[in-house]
Amino acid sequence: MTQAIDLLAPLTHTLDAKAFSTDPGEIGPHARDWRGQIAGSAPVLFKPSTLEEVKRIVTYCNERSIALLPQGGNTGLVGGSTPQGEALISLKRMNRITKLDPENDSITVEAGTILTTVQEAAAEAGRLFPLSLGSEGSAMIGGLISTNAGGVHVLRYGMMRDLVLGLEVVLPDGRVICDLAGLRKNNTGYDLKQLFIGAEGTLGVITAATLKLFARPASRAVAIAAVDSPSAAVSLLSLVKERTGGSVAAFELMAKSAIDFALEHVPDLRQPLADPTPWSVLVEVTSGERDRAEVLMESALEAAFEAGLVRDGAIAQSQAQAEEFWRLRESIPEGEKAHGKAAKHDVSVPVSQMAAFMEEATSRAEALVEGSMVVAFGHVGDGNVHFNLARRQAGAGQDFLERARPATKLIYDLVDKYGGSISAEHGIGILKQAELAARKPVEVALMREIKRAIDPNGIMNPRVLLPAD
Amino acid sequence: MTQAIDLLAPLTHTLDAKAFSTDPGEIGPHARDWRGQIAGSAPVLFKPSTLEEVKRIVTYCNERSIALLPQGGNTGLVGGSTPQGEALISLKRMNRITKLDPENDSITVEAGTILTTVQEAAAEAGRLFPLSLGSEGSAMIGGLISTNAGGVHVLRYGMMRDLVLGLEVVLPDGRVICDLAGLRKNNTGYDLKQLFIGAEGTLGVITAATLKLFARPASRAVAIAAVDSPSAAVSLLSLVKERTGGSVAAFELMAKSAIDFALEHVPDLRQPLADPTPWSVLVEVTSGERDRAEVLMESALEAAFEAGLVRDGAIAQSQAQAEEFWRLRESIPEGEKAHGKAAKHDVSVPVSQMAAFMEEATSRAEALVEGSMVVAFGHVGDGNVHFNLARRQAGAGQDFLERARPATKLIYDLVDKYGGSISAEHGIGILKQAELAARKPVEVALMREIKRAIDPNGIMNPRVLLPAD
Helix, strand or coil: CHHHHHHHHHHHCCCCHHHEECCHHHHHHHHECCCCCCECECCCEECCCCHHHHHHHHHHHHHCCCCEEEECCCCCCCCCCCCECCEEEECCCCCCEEEEEHHHCEEEEECCCEHHHHHHHHHHCCEECCCCCCCCCCCEHHHHHHCCCCCCCHHHHCCHHHHEEEEEEECCCCCEEECCCCCCCCCCCCCCHHHHCCCCCCCCEEEEEEEECEECCCEEEEEEEEECCHHHHHHHHHHHHHHCCCCEEEEEEEEHHHHHHHHHHCCCCCCCCCCCCCEEEEEEEEECCCCHHHHHHHHHHHHHHHCCCCCEEEECCCHHHHHHHHHHHHCHHHHHHHHCCEECCEEECCHHHHHHHHHHHHHHHHHHCCCEEEEEEECHHHCEEEEEEEECCCCCCCCHHHHHHHHHHHHHHHHHHCCCECCCCCCCCCCCHHHHHHHCHHHHHHHHHHHHHHCCCCCECCCCCCCCC | CHHHHHHHHHHHCCCCHHHEECCHHHHHHHHECCCCCCECECCCEECCCCHHHHHHHHHHHHHCCCCEEEECCCCCCCCCCCCECCEEEECCCCCCEEEEEHHHCEEEEECCCEHHHHHHHHHHCCEECCCCCCCCCCCEHHHHHHCCCCCCCHHHHCCHHHHEEEEEEECCCCCEEECCCCCCCCCCCCCCHHHHCCCCCCCCEEEEEEEECEECCCEEEEEEEEECCHHHHHHHHHHHHHHCCCCEEEEEEEEHHHHHHHHHHCCCCCCCCCCCCCEEEEEEEEECCCCHHHHHHHHHHHHHHHCCCCCEEEECCCHHHHHHHHHHHHCHHHHHHHHCCEECCEEECCHHHHHHHHHHHHHHHHHHCCCEEEEEEECHHHCEEEEEEEECCCCCCCCHHHHHHHHHHHHHHHHHHCCCECCCCCCCCCCCHHHHHHHCHHHHHHHHHHHHHHCCCCCECCCCCCCCC
């Protein structure tokens, strides 16, 4: 590490004092992962404030084959942003909104802009930036793009990939590609920005982006409904989609076990249903017309009762109550964490396979690991479920993760069987490299060839995403 | 050419007789472009019917550096599918629908499936496949993906890129990447399919795709409205978007000159407005609720009248009349062709810049080329306009295209000034390579590096898209 700092001295001597730090106290929080499970280290934390500074840092490192790890809000869940000796380059000082064009429904921001800042700027201009997820108060746009973030509104608005109109990226050799004009249609060769979206920082440093904005819904209705099974939930999704004319903005499945963890461990939560069944769904319907979402939701739920798909249901009677319903859903990870360690799986299958997958995976995983229970919740409308295995009893259960390991293999095998993905939204990072290599050998080889073409010295986040050769 | 056939004999001897042809009569239609402006030739037309046959053909050609041009319906407009000595590989015999999964809102088809076939299969299953364009009766899915096709419903549903859930692609060396499961979320490394979408056949042969389906709208309203200027049209777009809660499915601008060409040269067309202004827009609003689109359209147009944005308007009173309105819009290219040759420009700018761009480009182009007139029409809701320059007088006007050449340069310069693209939806092909190279040197260099990584022998459609080194 001392060596690395020495090697970096000729660069840092020419940088503004604010543009880097070697203070372990400052580097520390950047060198640990958000879940607190991975500890790392970095000889230096670069904090450029301009594109020029990014270019100088990247070029310098490339010429000397010094590994660089670009970091946003450091809220990733797969270890992709925790350095192990790499130089960190944080975009946090590049956090300006450089253009807001409501007539073009677009906003241009630097990569270090925090998600809530973008949401708020859009709202002030009478528009919506729909990406929404638990870490939105600290996650940064560059990181959200580099991980192709998902969240609760994918069903209606797509993942981050679908929200990006253009990028500015510094390539490993210091060249810059820049397309921030906000065009909706632009068929001029390979769509290069797509390579950097979801690349986990392995191909370059995203420095700015132009993002899509949308009309703000004029009305919103949120309901929680009790259903008997994931299968009933999927049927309910079809029914609500049809009855509301495609106005479903979110459709989140929650196992009773997941809700119980939240109710037990997170203060001030309330279960809105009197007699909860093993499964509940949170449904959000939005409409461009005033007072319309409520009407659509009521008619959809009425039809669902008549069809026998829903046992019980509650429609939020105010925005405050809608927030309360959402808080129940969003408190599940905290409740789960308080209960004890769990083996976590962020998986997806085709929506039509969701029920069969969950049924088989639940019974077989619980049978395989003694004293375990499946805690499942998530974005079932997108075919994405957080399918976790926890101890039935609360407590540390240090050996549990070890004992649960065969269940992870089983669950991933079932994901394969049902045509799914072992990482729906969290990415590969360092946690799923072996699984990726085993499942996509041709694709991984092709990714490597692309990586070599763009980053021949291998300086960009080299331990992440692509499995070691 | 004889040489090429000899070189191919060891391959063709092992292929089924139906899988290739060297008959000039059969090859002929595949070797001319759709507009009838480019004549080409090919020594052989491969017509594989299975993935295995595609792999054998591609591998054989790759080992001998024989250039291959993958062809769909051959309806492209930029010369990208006309061979000049390359071996043609047509996907037309691979035209099966292999899976339709309404619950997952997806359909899987082979690359040679014709667009209308997909639209019809989706409709039969109570779903919508929204891509729609003039050549839909002959354009094939593989070609539509390879050119990232646009069309009239981009505003609501996006371009082809946005409709692709996964691809099966044969790489130049015969390896196959395949992801046809129809997942909505799948963050497992670089999103490789994006590279092949819009690559114009330069990176591999797309053999199958899984596409997104949507709920069918329960109601539809189509109107034609007279506006004073492109600026009024853009304001009208904002107003209609807001009033209909984002339910605008199409928003097409038409210059009076464009409509007049259609009315003059295409039989059985009717102008629905009594006193047309210089510009009209065709607006389509759809809704998931029955009878709702009509209500939304009426209220939006009423507000537009009150705001003084619209001079005159007609809402189609039946589906037949709606089709009639659309036929007026869709007959413009035919009317334009009958009028005489025109210098064509498929350009885009940010929606907020559309009015200023069109105003400046119109006055300056018409001043530059004597006896010329701008004929503009297209997808203004996406910031995309077909901005063509025609002779005022009808007739062949052989010298006109030559005389119009400086206007093309002027128009592209203005596209640059307004932050636009010289190819919004038609692609680069062989017609816009110089313009691409001049505008995106870094991007083109990066595209070349990617091309070399994936197609090191340069066999895939080698004259197309990327400018010669």
